[in-house]
Amino acid sequence: MSLAPSLAERVARARADLRMGVPVVLQTTSGAALAVAAEGVSAARLADLASLGTAHLAITARRAETLNARAYDGDLARLILPKDVDVTWIEAVADPADDLTHPMKGPFQSARGGDATAARAAIALAKSARLLPAAILVEVENALDLAAQNGLTVIPVGQAMPFMADLAPLHDVVHARVPLVASEAGRVHVFRPDDGGEEHFAVEIGRPDRGQPVLARLHSACFTGDLFGSLKCDCGPQLNTALAQMGEVGAGVLLYLNQEGRGIGHANKMRAYSLQDQGFDTVQANHRLGFEDDERDFRIGAAILKEMGFSTVRLLTNNPAKVARMEEQGITVAERVPLMVGENRFNTAYLATKAKKSGHLL
Numbered sequence: 001m002s003l004a005p006s007l008a009e010r011v012a013r014a015r016a017d018l019r020m021g022v023p024v025v026l027q028t029t030s031g032a033a034l035a036v037a038a039e040g041v042s043a044a045r046l047a048d049l050a051s052l053g054t055a056h057l058a059i060t061a062r063r064a065e066t067l068n069a070r071a072y073d074g075d076l077a078r079l080i081l082p083k084d085v086d087v088t089w090i091e092a093v094a095d096p097a098d099d100l101t102h103p104m105k106g107p108f109q110s111a112r113g114g115d116a117t118a119a120r121a122a123i124a125l126a127k128s129a130r131l132l133p134a135a136i137l138v139e140v141e142n143a144l145d146l147a148a149q150n151g152l153t154v155i156p157v158g159q160a161m162p163f164m165a166d167l168a169p170l171h172d173v174v175h176a177r178v179p180l181v182a183s184e185a186g187r188v189h190v191f192r193p194d195d196g197g198e199e200h201f202a203v204e205i206g207r208p209d210r211g212q213p214v215l216a217r218l219h220s221a222c223f224t225g226d227l228f229g230s231l232k233c234d235c236g237p238q239l240n241t242a243l244a245q246m247g248e249v250g251a252g253v254l255l256y257l258n259q260e261g262r263g264i265g266h267a268n269k270m271r272a273y274s275l276q277d278q279g280f281d282t283v284q285a286n287h288r289l290g291f292e293d294d295e296r297d298f299r300i301g302a303a304i305l306k307e308m309g310f311s312t313v314r315l316l317t318n319n320p321a322k323v324a325r326m327e328e329q330g331i332t333v334a335e336r337v338p339l340m341v342g343e344n345r346f347n348t349a350y351l352a353t354k355a356k357k358s359g360h361l362l
């Protein structure tokens, strides 16, 4: 029946549920589990979940490493909740903010054996909801009844995981002329993905010839650098310089990709900044939070370029990974154009870390 939400709609709904602290039901071949994001879980929800059966706190192997917890499931660990579990314990495990001031959170007991599929899906959903990558799960016999009685979203994990791993098609919803400081011949396009995910923008300068390599930038959103003039990174100057260069040559395309904080989201990026204040570098901070160095999906950039009719670019970047990802996705990078601007005394260490650990070219 067409009134029933599709898989895409259910996944989008689950993302919103997790952000609100509402449990979702994750259905796997071995059963079904109720899952709720660790971030912001209420005491009442935690008590209710724990009363239904054996609950676990799923965290990524990255977070487990910091906590000295065993990750028997490879990329994740399922921690057994202590008998007297409370919200403070959940928060302390999921959020590294107080790791240094309260280092003794363990010892932790990790579940071994059994099926980690639901836990893996819960973490993937939490990440795509831009929450801390941690979720509380409890396996229950009557999950579908509970879902029906309580209006919970049910996610068939076997279908949802490949669906989430695939790139959702993006559509040019609308575009309009926007005169810019860099060029009066500016045009802004809004691209919307089919899966209810975030919108991205393309700023087209002039009328670039689709048959020639176009001066292009894939700029990942950085609200602190792009909007507030933060000196902790080089994003703002890179954004403005890229547009200015396109204005000078009279043609170009800048993709403004909503992948804040290298794909971890606003709140998590600020958490990473807070860890940097404690002495960790940008990569270590991501790891302590439970993320990989870079959680961005550059297939989005390639898909938008193709949708706009571009196949060959002169890419403004210092990041060789961006060049590699474009080539993998069938976009020819005719030239890498360096974009070395915006160094200052607050971001020297950040830029040096990117060069040392992420292969950025200086």
Ligand SMILES: Nc1nc2c(ncn2[C@@H]2O[C@H](COP(=O)(O)OP(=O)(O)OP(=O)(O)O)[C@@H](O)[C@H]2O)c(=O)[nH]1
Pocket: 218, 219, 220, 221, 222, 223, 232, 233, 235, 238, 259, 260, 261, 262, 263, 264, 269, 272, 273, 282, 286, 316, 317, 318, 319, 322, 360
């Ligand atoms: N997680 C995290 N993200 C950060 C930090 N500082 C900046 N960012 C994000 O890093 C991204 C930087 O994006 P870009 O400038 O497009 O990418 P880049 O990989 O540096 O490559 P180029 O600028 O093209 O050389 C943005 O999404 C920022 O929000 C940080 O300390 N931690």
Ligand SMILES: [Zn+2]
Pocket: 222, 224, 225, 226, 233, 234, 235, 236
């Ligand atoms: Zn930035």
